[in-house]
Amino acid sequence: MGALDYIKNLDRTVFDSHNDYGYIAKAEKGLSKSLVRRISKEKKEPIWMLEHRLKALGIFYQKELPTWGVDLGGINFEEIIYYVSPKGMKGYATKWEEVPKEIKQTFERLGIPEAERKFLAGTGAQYDSLNAYHKLKEQWEGKGVIFEDMDMALKKYPELVKKYFMKCVPSSDHKFAALHGAVWSGGTFLYIPKGVNVTQPLQAYFRMNAKSMGQFEHTLIIVEEGAKGHYIEGCSAPKYGSTSLHAGCVEIFVGSNAHFRYSSVENWSQDTYNLNTKRAIVDTLATMEWVGGNLGSGHTMLYPCSILKGRGARADHLGVAFANRGQIQDTGAKVIHVAPDTSSTVLAKGISKGGGVSVYRGLLQINKGAVRAKANIRCDALILDQESRNDTFPKMKIYESDVAIAHEARVGKISEEQLFYLRSRGLSENEALGMIVNGFIEPIVKALPLEYAVEMNRLIEMEMEGVIG
């Protein structure tokens, strides 16, 4: 069976089921200074990182929960397991045969090794707090590309990590950035040297398996001048019926004239609070592209941010969020134009069904001096039934007058006429609805590599199941 057929035949159980793989120590619930010290000690981190963690923990205790957006009252910080190391995983493997069998099977079911063989330049696979597998193909190693597990990168390239780590998203940013700064573990480090064009995508997959788990992977990406690359993240977690928390952090530094694309398909289980922080700093004439799909997870707050720091920098944000029964997808984009001649586009698509709530929350800021900045924001919502909802909160802070801004928001219901037309061609009502929804998100899906586009369409199909009757 080919990878595409495999993806087409995926069903929800692949994501929702867990395995009973054991853990080294009895997993410790709750947050404390001693836990933070233990994480740092187990990872044999330099002292500056321990200091960073402890400082971040202090900030976490001081900061209040956000008073806007999603109600986060359901998170019991004492009940969450912040760090677990699966049994027998001292470090990651670079061969799948060396990955513990059950863990390997999990990733095989998710189609990761298959994708790696077929089209990826490098692959990482994180299981709970640690990476089980990490590998960059040799041809890219030879060109000086670094694609590492974040813990390992801290050991191997301490200066490089220290220079950039949480400089784009400081711990002081908000409560969950602080929490992340204190207990982060695993994640990806990607460095693309000057002028290197990594033509194949690199991928990391983050899997939460343990119950009541918190996953806090850190992704740090440095794209040097004139370099080019595409990084993809996939995420999922099993369903337990108890709250889990994902508070990852993605920092991207895009050098002058560089071009970088970050794509992610987040498909956490409905038990998950997905409170991710993603941000890029974009230098002169560089381009940053965000492509994101948010399905799954009970509560999401996610607003990828681009800071257009250099003259002529550009950002494109493409996002789709699907809120099904019991879900709140509060997502959007933030763009901050700092320099002249910068430009940005945002295309956000929200779908709500079965009482789900999708929210577009965006910030467009144009600083004084960012003359001739251009921004184009479009958010479309599709509401599939009477009980579902969509809200749009576009915020604009414009401090420069010589700018061009366009904003368009559209909220639509499924058109009866479209539905009837498709049904009159022999499609069932569900097939017709699925087709209209897939068509609605097509502008975003087409920006994904084929395998992910197929996965995304399949995930949408799964969400669409049982719409009628």
Place this chain on the structure above:
Amino acid sequence: MKKQKKILSLLSIKNLSVEVGYKKIINELNLEIKPGEIHAIMGPNGSGKSTLAMTLAGHPFYKISQGEIFWLGEDLQLMKPETRLLNGIFLAFQYPREIPGVSFISFLRVCYNNVNKLRAEQLGKEFVPISLYAFKSLLLAKMKSIDFPAHFMNRAINEGFSGGEKKKSEIIQMALFEPKLTILDEIDSGVDIDALRLIGGVIQGFKKSDRSLLIITHYPRILNYIQPDYVHVMMNGKIVLTGDYKLAKILEKKGYAYVAGGKAQANVNGKAGLKLLTNFS
């Protein structure tokens, strides 16, 4: 005694009344279509022609308040719109809908597989979905026959198509699904002469002995390409007159009002209507 095999009626409409938003649009209409027959329904704007087409295709907004429709002896009202297509009724829309983001080819391949799946089931055969490659060449052949550019197969369904292109797209779908009955709702509106000739040609080629057509039109233009067996005049939700193809010519010359005036002595349906023709010519 030699028993003659009775030709089963394909579509049988009996005493049908249809309401849209509590307004009666079709009023006690009767119509019978047998396999292989070509019927044309002509009539002025607002006479209920398109309502009849939508009702036959199963549009949920059109409520049947009275009467019955039988499709191959079965109650059509019990069939969902998709079931009607799968069982052989195809409606070429007057205003085909646009579906953004869904390519023409991927859409049609799903429909095509659905049609063939049911046919395989009915014949007790194993169903094998058509490969993308095979479907592409099949679709290309159909598109070519109507001079429809190949790149349209990757465009979104009807999106940005001109009026004529939308109608061609309907005809391509008809040719793909090979329905027993095709309802053409104003297939000639918004279509230039060259496109109409092509559309007419495809319909002629498509027409086989057992395939039936119901052609709904204001103008007799399309009837120059496909000669109907019966021409019905519809006014105020009823068929008021039935004749052969010559009736279309008379209508073209004299208009609906004249025909409606002469209707007074006419027997409403069937052979009596045919006889009436002599009085007009």
